Amino acid sequence: VLQKLGVGPGAVLRTRDAAYKALSLTGDEPDDVLITHMAAHPTLLQRPIGILGDRAVIGRPVEALLEL
Secondary structure, three states: OHHHHOOOHHHHEOOOOHHHHHOOOOOOOOHHHHHHHHHHOHHHEOOOEEEEOOEEEEOOOHHHHHHO
16 A cells, blocks of 8 residues: 555654554654554554555545545
């Protein structure tokens, strides 16, 4: 999904999420660390993410989904 978005995991973090604060994340952690935290705490991931074929967009604002 990150490849389809064309971004690293730090770009899809919800920085206002309680888990972000509880884990003392900065967004500068190594990609594998951020992905591990996202897997354990799915609320860290921006959503919705629309996927169509080989493209994806973060649906914030929801109108961004129209780009697909």
